[in-house]
Amino acid sequence: MALLITKRCINCDMCEPECPNQAISMGESIYEIDVNRCTECVGHYDTPTCQQVCPIDNTIISDPECVESSDRLWEKFVLLHHVAS
Incomplete structure (x- = not known):
């Protein structure tokens, strides 16, 4: 599942530079x-870095409109970074 930034966002600029996929x-x-x-940082980190650095709780959530399996997130990572699987 991709992530979603909610209207609680205060535009603190913390998440954008932390995204390894340049999705923000x-x-x-x-x-x-x-x-x-967005791969929820699959292929890079154990947890999404944008959620870790966001100073406002529950601002970056799972996107209910974009449900994806772990396998699909891995496939996106491979395509984005041209990694041999």
Whole structure:
């Protein structure tokens, strides 16, 4: 499942530079996560770094509109980083 930044976002700029997939960028009013690039840090870290660095609890959540298995997140990681599986 990709992640989603909610309206609780305060635009602190902590998450964007931490994303290893460059999935986070500034939207119209708050940061947004590109579901095509978000792997929940699968392939990089044990937990999503954006959630770890966010100073506001429950601001970055699982996106209910984009349910993906661990295998699918791994496949996205491989495609994004051209890793031999």
